[in-house]
Amino acid sequence: MNTAAIAAAAGYSVQQVRDLEALGVIPPAVRDRSGYRQFSPDHLQGLRAYRDLAHAVGPVEARRAMRQIRIDPLDQAVALVSEFHARLNQEREKTLAARSALESISAEATTDDAPVEGDSMTITELTRALGVRASTLRFWESVGLVEPERVTTAAGTARRYPVRAIREARITAALRAGGYRILDVQTAITAVRELADVASSLAALDARLQAIAQRALALLRSGAILADIIDRQAHR
Known part of the structure; x- marks a missing residue:
């Protein structure tokens, strides 16, 4: 896929895809003979995981996590994602x-x-x-x-x-x-x-609980892709 195709599939603009690549959210794209970027299905999955992760924990933490899980040892990468679940649960308890x-x-x-x-x-x-x-x-x-x-x-x-x-x-x-x-x-x-x-009001706190639940659901959606990235990194 070229940049326009993956941007359309992931729901980002072309510039956003380039920015996220530059920030390390997804690995660098392969360049064809003409110098154009070529993205794989793994890149698309990474962009989708980032979208949900950013919703769950915020874009700054999500960008950091997407970079770290590709370089950290297995135990550290798993702990990083697990910590997000723990934080959301603490926010809910609070x-x-x-x-x-x-x-x-x-x-x-x-x-x-x-x-x-x-x-x-x-x-x-x-x-x-x-x-x-x-x-x-x-x-x-x-x-x-x-x-x-x-x-x-x-x-x-x-x-x-x-x-x-x-x-x-x-x-x-x-x-x-x-x-x-x-x-x-x-x-x-x-x-x-x-x-x-x-x-x-109690209604405002109930709304906050629902928002936390939606963020937790987004984190769960991203989890399978993040686990696959971590697993592939560990077996390289």
Whole structure:
């Protein structure tokens, strides 16, 4: 196949095929006597694998991987692709943790005692509201689950819990009561903090889960071709 033919078959422009060849995504094409590129079915498969891989992990990582699997030893090449699956799974777990965290406090959003912007609580008020000990709140603070503010009082300094800290404490209390381990709660709290808006709807997180699933599916589609490339490289 010439450049135009493989571009049409792979769904790329002619220039994109040339760029991807130059970047090492596919091996260099054979040149005919006139100097024109001639591509094989393996090149076409490589371009198709790259398309799915780029969807799954992003173009920069995909380009790096397509180059590396052609030069790395078998174990390293396999580990590289396996890591992509692991990262996607971690992203899914993180999103699920954020969903669980928001779901755990979603019911309170419509209640009269739900915290609103500008609210804050002392450690005593928050322990009463949650039904936990002050030592428990201090422990949650020590492992990064709750971040109170320190304020100056006549007696020295004291903890003050603004709305975000109250929300985090409520999430932590709800998840701990549901049997979540501290590490699980840390994952959930981190995920919630990374949301652009802590009040993001469950529907938005469900959409993110679907997007992750589509990326994982694309990674699976590319897998057979990547395995074939790795296997052929190992037997050279």
